[in-house]
Amino acid sequence: MNDEMDMEEEGGVVKQFMFVNRKAPYGTIYALEGLEVVLISAAFEQDVSMAFIDDGVYELKKGQDTKSLGQKNFSPTYRALEGYDIEKLYVERESMEARGLTEEDLLVDVVVLDRAEMAAKMDEQDVLISF
Amino acid sequence: MPMVEVAGKEFEVDEEGYLVNLADWDENIAGYLAQEEKVELTENHWEVVNFLREYYGEYQIAPAIRVLTKAIAKKLGADKGNNKYLYELFPYGPAKQACKIAGLPKPTGCI
Numbered sequence: 326m327n328d329e330m331d332m333e334e335e336g337g338v339v340k341q342f343m344f345v346n347r348k349a350p351y352g353t354i355y356a357l358e359g360l361e362v363v364l365i366s367a368a369f370e371q372d373v374s375m376a377f378i379d380d381g382v383y384e385l386k387k388g389q390d391t392k393s394l395g396q397k398n399f400s401p402t403y404r405a406l407e408g409y410d411i412e413k414l415y416v417e418r419e420s421m422e423a424r425g426l427t428e429e430d431l432l433v434d435v436v437v438l439d440r441a442e443m444a445a446k447m448d449e450q451d452v453l454i455s456f
Numbered sequence: 457m458p459m460v461e462v463a464g465k466e467f468e469v470d471e472e473g474y475l476v477n478l479a480d481w482d483e484n485i486a487g488y489l490a491q492e493e494k495v496e497l498t499e500n501h502w503e504v505v506n507f508l509r510e511y512y513g514e515y516q517i518a519p520a521i522r523v524l525t526k527a528i529a530k531k532l533g534a535d536k537g538n539n540k541y542l543y544e545l546f547p548y549g550p551a552k553q554a555c556k557i558a559g560l561p562k563p564t565g566c567i
Contacts, residue, residue, distance in 0.1 A: 368520060397516065405515035408523045 340451035341372045346381035348456065350400065351391060356384045357399055359456030364402075367409040374413035374450075375406075376443060377435070381456075382420045385431040403433050417443050462488045474556055478512075481559030489557045493548065497557070501545050503532065508558040518563035521551040 344363050348355040366373050377385060384403070391398040406414070414435045421427065421437065428437060438446060447453060457468050457476060463484040468476040473492055475481060486505060490497045497505075507528060511519055519527065521539075529537020536542075542550035551563045 364517070364520070368522065399516055401514060401516045405517060405519070405523075408519070408527060 337370070339370065339372055341374070341449060342366060342452045342454065343374045343376055343447060343450040345376045345378060345447075345453060345455040346384055347379045348384075349380040350384045350386075350389065351394055351396055355456040356381070360384075360399065360402060362454070362456075363406070363411060364409060367411055373411050374415060374446075375411065376447070377414070377416045378420050378443070379417075380420075380424075382416055382424060382426060382431075385414075385416065385433060385435065386426065387430055387432045400432060406433070415443060415446060460488065472562070474562055475559040478559055478561075481509075485559065486557050489559070493546075493553050493556060495546060495553060495557065498545075500536075501554075501557075503536075504528070504542065504545060504550065504554050505558045507531065508554055508560060512558070512560050518551065518555045518560045520563055521549070524551055 344359055344366075346356060346359050350356040363373065363375060384400070386400070389398050389400040403414075406412070414433060415438050416428075416431070416435045418437050418439045428435065457470055459466055459468055461467075465480075465482070465484070467480040467485060470476055473489070475485065475489065487497065490501070495501065508518065508524070511524075511527065521542075525537050525539060525542060527537070528542070531537075539550075542554075546553040555561070555563055
């Protein structure tokens, strides 16, 4: 086999980063900016996860149509996260239920946590960044 | 922003030469953008350019180089999905140059 595997550089501390998304996808720039930061963070080979709480759960809703807003629909980009090795997406059950959503309404595979489990997950992190 | 005319069609590019409106793109424009990058487009170049356009169509972003090589390895084989091959085709950075020729915006986190 003549494979050209990239040699992983030794060293560097890997920290647990959680990016917390609390805002609806449009109307403010938080959701899009947050997503871009997550994509960039992937280059630093840290342990990255995302949490979706409050209106942030709407960011993952299927069937977004932004035509009348005159803005780009960036929701397909959440499906690219897997290719960036960002596969830990946590959604808070209470936030989802309060908005009449279920896992089937979301455009990516997620792990649903209740509020207490989410709090525990946050407690494990080295760094929390909120959008 | 600067306007350029290729084969009777006018289109807009930004200060760095990236196509402003994705929908303007066609093969003539790709040829012009490649010329600006001093890249002579072969079948192997087109393969990468078309791959990028498909990727963008699906995910609405231009992939980071690491993600691009991995995705190309998966689709076109490991002999093409590696940095050496892609840098031979696009010496000034495959993500940057190939994205530009494909009419895509500059990749997020492009360094």
